[in-house]
Amino acid sequence: MARTERGLDRLVNFSDATVAIAITILILPLVDLAGDIGDQHFGEFFAANVGSFVAFVVTFAVIGRFWVIHHRVFELVRDYSPGLVWANMLWLASIVFLPFAANAVSTRESVDGSFDAAYIGTMIVTTTAMLIIDLTLRREPALLVDGAVGAIDPSRSISVLVALLVAGLLAFLVPAIGMLWVLLLFAAPLVARALRALVPSIHRA
Amino acid sequence: MARTERGLDRLVNFSDATVAIAITILILPLVDLAGDIGDQHFGEFFAANVGSFVAFVVTFAVIGRFWVIHHRVFELVRDYSPGLVWANMLWLASIVFLPFAANAVSTRESVDGSFDAAYIGTMIVTTTAMLIIDLTLRREPALLVDGAVGAIDPSRSISVLVALLVAGLLAFLVPAIGMLWVLLLFAAPLVARALRALVPSIHRA
Amino acid sequence: MARTERGLDRLVNFSDATVAIAITILILPLVDLAGDIGDQHFGEFFAANVGSFVAFVVTFAVIGRFWVIHHRVFELVRDYSPGLVWANMLWLASIVFLPFAANAVSTRESVDGSFDAAYIGTMIVTTTAMLIIDLTLRREPALLVDGAVGAIDPSRSISVLVALLVAGLLAFLVPAIGMLWVLLLFAAPLVARALRALVPSIHRA
């Protein structure tokens, strides 16, 4: 099967376009809500829909963060394989699911945290897909630029998974904190550092 | 008429962007439904809208699969012609139609399978367009990289068409199986292998 | 002001992405309609919404056609100028407006052809913007690859304008023909040939 550099560029461009659309349609629920403003002032409208504003900002940051991770990993890639393509497709599907999860969390009136769990579960799928990508690249080092195998570090994805499980637990135990648990995603590098200190073999695996 | 490598890149990038948008707007019906969650828990919401979730996952996989086929064929292309551009435009139109077909299948209350037929019919258009692309490339081998003519294999598209016709028949005979017939798309490589064994001349045509 | 080849690539990629999105969101009105299918069969649904299906197919072809023209012109471009960027922005704005015009034509219940006029007027803006691009390139031949000035042919855009004005007249005189006047767009090459035969100086201007 022919594999050219343009083929890899297409995979990357297709991923970037998909992420760009997912991150942009986050605004659509607010665009719809804007149609029903009536004679509210901005302050009233903001107060009535603060959950939607928070969901937009937080999920924009989450997708941005996932994209930065994807970007960093693919800096080391020079070729692709069917396994990589489909692991990437799973990663994309979970990113595309986030605008739904965000809108669900911001509009649900129940307070049992089941939609928070769905949101966090989506992020766990994203991160698991990235872990599969990491492992695929370690198993097929020919896909990487020279000397890059050591830079593919599954502990990063594992630490994000740990942070997300903690977030899920927190969302369950303290539902009142709302979407703030998601900020734990940005604490993942700290978890990664701790993990690497505790289990140095992960990095060298 | 001037034809540059950037011209081919544009054709490919335009196609990728269009597919990326089509695959992403699959989530919009769920985003809309999320606006009416009210006080449902995630479990209740999922049970009430399971068809929409299945349509999202299945159609994401279908578009992903079609994109992978497109990607594989264009790995062999180095130039374009008006015929290729318009066959590709037909291919894109059918991809863009899938989010409608998916939402129609997931929300229709009738059980006569006519929307399943429309969905499968759309996939038949996609595959026919790919067959036209294959045949265009075989007729104009100057569009291909050196030595690639043999790798353009119309039997692949023909086997997908056979699989889809079987799927259409199944959807008609056993409407209760829902969208599962679509998985036959992923069985197409098996059909292709059988076809090539039975009619070896297709491959060498 | 620095101008690199990547700068031109960005202009082209940005245009392609915008056109790709405009051509894809043509399906959104049908996706919305799919949410209200109820227990209709596909045949009933199609008959009740035939205008929306026609608008999708026709406008997809129209945007595809405009993109092909844009693609052909930019095959000859190697640099950009502020004038080119803003003429291109006007071209993009009219393309982005077409999904509105298409949905308006397909859902309006009045039969006075004013929305057809708005649709055709949008296409006239698209074509005028392309004419401005043509003229900009002829005025600044340094933006073109060597020897390409002769290939920039304003008579093409002028012939499209003539075809569109005829279409507008037809839509006004024979409103019953619906969107079929739009097919005149595809007759523009014939008009171009006639124009070039009649007014050879246009081509050599």
Place this chain on the structure above:
Amino acid sequence: MARTERGLDRLVNFSDATVAIAITILILPLVDLAGDIGDQHFGEFFAANVGSFVAFVVTFAVIGRFWVIHHRVFELVRDYSPGLVWANMLWLASIVFLPFAANAVSTRESVDGSFDAAYIGTMIVTTTAMLIIDLTLRREPALLVDGAVGAIDPSRSISVLVALLVAGLLAFLVPAIGMLWVLLLFAAPLVARALRALVPSIHRA
């Protein structure tokens, strides 16, 4: 951390795709309104929704203008850093927010200018993010092509900020002028020239 030219291209392409989507979904409120045309003629429809048409045209021009500024700055960039990536992400978030702000301004019935303030506030965030990008590039000149440091001119962003603050003041004092204050954005180059004359040290800072 590996940083390749493709990595920078991805950052730029991702930004372009996001802006392309934001500029295109500006039409969605009008597409939705088209669904309720009923038996109105175009003239009646236009008169009833003139605010939405103005919001589309003005915001298209605004996003186009911001994109041109982004384009001009990144012509000088040859590498990226985490700081640049996240300043760019903030820039993108504010661009993505504009379709909401535009729809809010065009549909709100209150006349107190609070939504105009939100719209202008969004543009202030966009411009502040661009100022952060400028300052990042001046602080890390290795990210720029040779000899380009002098061409990175924070006074441009500062003059836009000044123009926007004047616009905000005008919108507050003369709410009746509607969205026309936004045109001040296009007057920013004049402000920039004045600023550079008054405070030459900004340019050489």
